[in-house]
Ligand SMILES: Nc1ncnc2c1ncn2[C@@H]1O[C@H](COP(=O)(O)OP(=O)(O)OP(=O)(O)O)[C@@H](O)[C@H]1O
């Protein structure tokens with residue numbers, strides 16, 4: 047327990063010291079919200095634009111923080127030999143991974159608060175109708191995308207490759223899933239792709255709790271798909287994750 | 295006291311490469327044991343099996359009474375490791391890195407003492423990314439010591455050091471030894487093995503070709519070289535009876551009335567022995 051807190055402290059310390067990560071992961075979603083919020087008119091499909099975008103960027107934030115952040119962190123550390131070095135210490139590997147996960151959750155929880163503050167104070171966005179459900183969505187988003195990030199880290203071989211892969215996956219996914227605005231006018235082929243993406247269903251769930259005041263499990267199909275994606279990533283990780291450098 | 299490390303008939307293959315062909319050795323508590331050998335001899339393979347990173351294919355190994363194959367936490371509490379290649383987090387300071395690792399052990403050493411021991415006191419608050427290569431290597435060593443280990447594995451601890459840094463590292467390792475720590479180190483450098491190790495095993499193609507104290511390794515061969523020049527050509531005579539050989543040689547030269555130019559009698563250096571053992575002929579021998 048104490049060693050978990052110890053590791054979590056150092057994880058957070060390292061995260062906030064890394065300017066690139068802090069900007070890319072923490073600031074970028076806020077910046078995009080401010081930008082898109084100024085571009086879109088008052089309503090998107092009859093719902094206030096500032097609310098739709100807030101939900102959209104919340105989902106985008108979950109993907110960058112948990113999927114992108116975790117994959118980048120793990121691959122860079124693995125290739126530097128830092129993960130291997132840890133295995134020679136008494137720190138149990140599950141405790142280490144849990145600390146990394148909790149650090150990601152901490153970062154995303156702070157980002158969610160910042161997004162709500164920016165939306166509420168700067169753009170007059172409404173607050174979540176179901177606060178508990180919204181808190182649950184923070185955890186669900188981190189858990190599912192962290193599973194995918196862990197899986198991706200297991201497949202990506204090099205530190206150079208990982209940020210490229212992460213960006214190539216996250217930006218189109220967020221665009222297709224509707225993080226940056228409505229997708230109703232998209233061609234059918236693109237919508238068909240969107241229909242399998244985890245972010246699409248995660249956003250559906252968040253729309254429900256945030257705007258409709260629904261419970262987190264109001265749409266069991268969406269919940270099941272989001273969880274299934276996270277588990278799929280975890281299964282890949284369990285089969286393929288290694289602690290020693292892949293290159294060399 | 296039971297030895298710190300006992301290895302018997304240790305075997306390891308990577309596909310068709312036989313990296314270890316059944317090696318055996320023991321390291322006593324408090325001893326500095328050197329594994330010496332050229333690139334690809336199997337040094338890292340041996341060390342990483344003992345550290346618990348790699349699975350052995352055959353033989354037995356015992357490290358501080360534990361089977362390293364199961365890498366139990368109780369063993370990880372008691373060993374320190376310097377890997378051949380690893381980079382600690384660039385964003386933490388030297389002191390923070392030591393504190394981070396100290397937090398993993400149940401009875402760590404005082405962080406500032408360790409930093410002083412590895413000579414990084416002046417860099418205590420510097421970020422790791424600002425350290426030089428040699429300073430990073432010293433950080434690796436500090437981090438390996440912070441858990442207060444009884445046994446330390448050092449895989450090529452001074453590769454890439456300038457001569458002054460090597461000397462400093464040697465002093466650190468000697469200081470560590472005087473604290474009673476058992477050390478297993480690998481090296482390509484003979485002088486390093488000679489300077490630091492109580493006993494040396496020379497590894498070649500996955501086999502131990504010679505083992506003993508550095509002076510035993512030299513003494514073992516029992517050969518003396520007599521060198522001189524004759525008509526501009528250098529001549530080397532190797533003999534196990536130097537007195538007789540020299541007498542015969544000088545008598546013959548006196549009788550014939552010519553001078554043995556550049557006459558020299560010497561014992562082979564560890565370098566000569568080593569090169570011979572690892573199969574690279576030192577010079578053409580008579
Ligand atoms: N993970 C691996 N996969 C395949 N072959 C390997 C692996 N690790 C080592 N080998 C091979 O096993 C042999 C011994 O390698 P090892 O790294 O133990 O040598 P070493 O003595 O540490 O060499 P060096 O001085 O270059 O560090 C070499 O032929 C090497 O190519």
Ligand SMILES: [Mg+2]
Pocket residue numbers: 337338339378449
């Ligand atoms: Mg090696």
